Amino acid sequence: MEGIVELMKKNNKGVSKVEVILVMILILLMGLAVFTLVVSSSDTYKNVIDEKENLSNLRIATSYIDNKIKQSDEQSSIYIKNNPINGEASIVIVQRVDNENYETWIYLSDKMLKEAYIKQEQEFTDDMSFDIASIEEFLPSIKDDIMEITISGNKASDTFSKRYLKINLKSNEG
Secondary structure (H helix, E strand, O other): OHHHHHHHHHHHHHHHHHHHHHHHHHHHHHHHHHHHHHHHHHHHHHHHHHHHHHHHHHHHHHHHHHHHHHHHOOOOOEEEEEOOOOOOEEEEEEEEEOOEEEEEEEEEEOOEEEEEEEEOOOOOOHHHEEEEEEOOEEEEEEEOOEEEEEEEOOOOOOOOOEEEEEEEOOOOOO
């Protein structure tokens, strides 16, 4: 009987070392799992925030353009013209203020939708404009008294990356 007790004492010492090692391995695995969860959650959170910011920029750009065109739509006052900054298509709105014509240019420069308000035929630079919203693409066109505008956002998922505006213009009704 004494031999069995001595054998059990030896086994208890060996088992306790194995138990400690197993507990350490389990703690290490749990720590690794928590770390992985935190990293993936922060990446997901960053993607959600980026997507919301992108959608917000698209909403701002479309709402701004829609309101600007509707409030300024008079006969022959809105047209498309290539801007002098980068040669891309821009919306130009002509308004008469104090017997002088002024132009509002809405255009894309460096992935930023911008507006410049200048005297008609005056040259302008990016410094003379202010930022409206961060977007990737801005494609305005006019066909049969309907202005069509495509706006694409930055880093958007395919589902929400583009907005299309169709605005019926009064400006060419005579």
